Amino acid sequence: MAATPLLEVRGIDKSFGPVQVLHDVGMNVYPGEVTALVGDNGAGKSTLVKCVSGIYTMDAGTVTFDGEQVAIHSPRDAAALGIEVVYQDLALCDNLDIVQNMFLGRERVRGIVLDEPTMEQMASDTLASLSVRTVKSLRQLVASLSGGQRQTVAIAKAVLWNSRIVILDEPTAALGVAQTAQVLELVRRMADNGLGVVLISHNMNDVFAVSDRIVALYLGRTAAQVKTTDVTHSQIVELITSGRSGNLGLPPERPAAAGFIDITPPGAHA
Numbered sequence: 001m002a003a004t005p006l007l008e009v010r011g012i013d014k015s016f017g018p019v020q021v022l023h024d025v026g027m028n029v030y031p032g033e034v035t036a037l038v039g040d041n042g043a044g045k046s047t048l049v050k051c052v053s054g055i056y057t058m059d060a061g062t063v064t065f066d067g068e069q070v071a072i073h074s075p076r077d078a079a080a081l082g083i084e085v086v087y088q089d090l091a092l093c094d095n096l097d098i099v100q101n102m103f104l105g106r107e108r109v110r111g112i113v114l115d116e117p118t119m120e121q122m123a124s125d126t127l128a129s130l131s132v133r134t135v136k137s138l139r140q141l142v143a144s145l146s147g148g149q150r151q152t153v154a155i156a157k158a159v160l161w162n163s164r165i166v167i168l169d170e171p172t173a174a175l176g177v178a179q180t181a182q183v184l185e186l187v188r189r190m191a192d193n194g195l196g197v198v199l200i201s202h203n204m205n206d207v208f209a210v211s212d213r214i215v216a217l218y219l220g221r222t223a224a225q226v227k228t229t230d231v232t233h234s235q236i237v238e239l240i241t242s243g244r245s246g247n248l249g250l251p252p253e254r255p256a257a258a259g260f261i262d263i264t265p266p267g268a269h270a
């Protein structure tokens, strides 16, 4: 596990008109780790991710990437840093095959024709790097894939672009037990390959099965950022539902009002 965050967001405020949705939000994402982003419906998870991925402009706050403060004004800025988001609807085209989907909008060309062999090789290498064995042919239409396979293609598509951080929005929400296990394995493997992975999830089993850290949002504020091994299911549920957990033993010098709480003892990140 890394000592230095790959992505560090601090003090993010975001309002829609008169309604402030994010208040002084902070989150660290470490390379080689899965950071679960949890919170009740409307807590601000999607809004935070949209700020980090350049879809929304934040009203205040800083983003540090790889130790340098950066400005993310558009999805293009985020992609240039290697931040990719896999949304719940997956945005795959049913009438295209796996390779076509993975390169959609970023096709490789040789001269005036598409460089199919290179794209196929890159798609194949990416799936192999993730140890994906569930896809039979790269030329299969996405329409013929199961939910888990579609999720796999969407994740591989995000990983393909020299990504450093991949943010997954509820990747197992529509999946059965076996497919959920496969996708969680994939999530773990991405982190093991050195990526910083952010997993938005309402499913505490998934969160505890695969994450290294948990960031809990409550009513648009960071209620806690903790190592997964330092907390229990019920403490996280308490944080999600009330914004506090009496059992967490938060240090008094870092009260909840600071908006960013990391109960990991200093030096224990490594």
Ligand SMILES: Nc1ncnc2c1ncn2[C@@H]1O[C@H](COP(=O)(O)OP(=O)(O)OP(=O)(O)O)[C@@H](O)[C@H]1O
Pocket: 016, 019, 021, 039, 040, 041, 042, 043, 044, 045, 046, 047, 048
């Ligand atoms: N474009 C928008 N305009 C106005 N309000 C918005 C907009 N997007 C989100 N909100 C509001 O911001 C708050 C946070 O929403 P957000 O979608 O970020 O929460 P979430 O934690 O992702 O929830 P869920 O788990 O239900 O997806 C909600 O009260 C929501 O109604």
